[in-house]
Amino acid sequence: MLLVLAMLVPAAAADVFWFGPGLPIQIVIASLSALLAESVMLALRREPLQPSLGDGSALVTAALLAFALPPLAPWWVAACGSAFAIVFAKHLFGGLGRNLFNPAMAGFALLLLTFPAEMSRWSMPIVVASHHLGFTDTLTTIFTGVPPVAWDAISSATPLDAVHSGLKTGATLQEVLARTSTAHSASIWSSLGILLGGLGLLGLRIIRWPSPVSMLAAVVVSAGLLNAIDPGTYPGVLFHLTSGATLLGAFFIACDPVTTAASHRGRLWFGAGVGLLTVVIRSWTAYPDGIAFAVLIMNLFVPLIDRLTVPRIYGHAR
């Protein structure tokens, strides 16, 4: 578990470089909230705090959730999401290993539904923002909810947001992409960080190849197909791969062993489902990014997938 956290460092570094010190603060808030929630739930369930508290699973959930939050979101957003993830998505299902839904994604989905305004105020990349928020300013903003300058001066839409809302205003895809190019290059850098960490996880054999490979393949195929049919409306494969939480989802979320299918073959199906649903949600629903909902929907299918993909036992006919 702690190695998973270590593998998030490159992406976190890229994030801090582009958006300032918001992310580390969010990680700390989410982690404290997760550990508190974990302790309370363990006490309520009359279970010993150790070794559950020290296994690092709550910290991973908190970190992954923090990655999905806007860096300047108020502190109670991270705290609520993290606590919900631990209490409802994890412990009410029976604790580590028994949860049906990915806790981080369940927490994120709750936040998206309950605090849409806070969740959409994504930071403007430092290079283009007119004001540069230092550590103290960032801290004050997160804890008071009031930035030292107007929100407009420091926040901007994410590339996915830009495409999503831009197309509705009648602009062509190319114009929208041009407008959001700086934000997109920031997103590319953190994607590369995620990729680095993800390959590290694969190399250390902490995660297995089926889920990320099939998920990315499904994104490539479905996004590529849409783009080929109507390049004016649907962005290309590379845009899908490098924006939003695509790579984070592939290497850190879809690989969560607890909430994915049991067998290799099952994991291929699970990953493919997540990839396809992500593109579907991004293209045709009210939400700019679809990873969280795609993962949660596929989590629901895991028992069915497991039933249909039991491997052939030695010596048995197919």
Added chain:
Amino acid sequence: MEVTIATGRQRGVRLIGAAQRSAASAPSAASAPPQLALSLALPDGSSLVPVVRIGEYVRLGQVVAWSPDCEGTPLHASVSGQVSAIELRDAIGMSARMPAIVIDNDGRDERDPGLIPVADYTLRSAEELLARIEAGGIVGLGGAAFPTHLKLAPTPSTPVETLVINGVECEPGIQCDDMLMRYRAESMLFGAQVMLHIVGAGRCVIAIEADKPEAIAATRTAVKAAGDARLSVAIVPTYYPAGGERQLIEFLFGTQVPAGGLPRDVGVVCQNVGTAAAIATLIRTGEPLVSRLVTVTGLGVAFPRTLEVRLGTPLSHLIEECGGYTPDITRLIAGGMMMGVALPHDALAVAKTTHCVIAATAADLVPRGPAMPCIRCGDCAEACPSHLLPQELYRHAVEEDDAGLARFGITDCIECGCCDAVCPSQLPLVSVFGAARRQLQVNTVTTERRDLARQRFNAHTQRLAVEQAERQRRLKERRPAGRKDE
């Protein structure tokens, strides 16, 4: 000891540093102890019946116990001397004390005059040779101790095409097969030829692990010297459990033995190299199975080595032959590091199934942390040679869900321990599965008995009803005609 999941076509684990203190010297004969205890226990928990009395003088190779229901093969005195006791004693791998024949060795090794070699086996029929093998007390020496004559017995519906001589050590660290091939390859091949004659197979494959170059070289030389075109050597990659019969057949021929079936169903019979050598000794000298190779290893013994040991030798004597214990011995294990059983003391005796004794220190053992919840990582499924999903089996075993256990194939679990060894949550998977499997067997038998009782009861009630109806009908017929029923 370090455990990693084996990569490649075969499922299993690689074990690095598993009690691998190799002994390069030829296996020497351990001295015969002053007193031996021949355990009458059979692997299935039943036991042989003694045919000697206390105080009787027995000769080397004389039958001392046999199996009236043919469940096991006869047991022979491994020394000459006087039977001093027939009593219950602890036996390796048995939870209850089992009967054993105790012989006071007179040190003269006086042979039973009834032991006669077979001059030319090619002139004898398969039935005759099988009877000799049965009378010679020969069983599979790989560890399962299944009677060899039953395994070789002809079955017309499933002809044997290939005889596999299994030289793949069942667990890393055990060296008796390796040593046998290095120093007694000729004898092993002779035994293989006898078995080829019996089963009428056209070819014989001797399977050896890739990490045993000396054994491979010695066997190849012996094959060349034998000049028998039916014999060939196959190299098997080093992983555990490559030596499992079913796993070996899958690797060698790409076919799987059907579930519930036997290797014969795919035209194969497997025999351990030690069994082949024992058959050679029996045919050439008439001597039955009275000794076997035993590897004594682990950091807890001064000079680890493989020895030719008389059956019934106490383990304490065996350890003394290897220079005694080192001060940091923590555990005595019979069998390998994966499937071996921890022993309560060293007064237990070597049996036909004893291929290895590990005097383990803390450095030999894998420390086990507290069991954590299963996170469904799937490492166990990747390592399982039976292609099961141990994570699902574990869930159903904990819930005592027999239907779920059966659906995920608990009966196909070979209890090799691969899942257990790779589990990051340190779950005691293999012991849970063993217990669940035995419980399932008990439950099945109980259900069968209950069903049978219900059937009997139903049949009984039905029979009574039929009889009753019949009686009434007759009664009605006997009534005088014309008289009306009220």
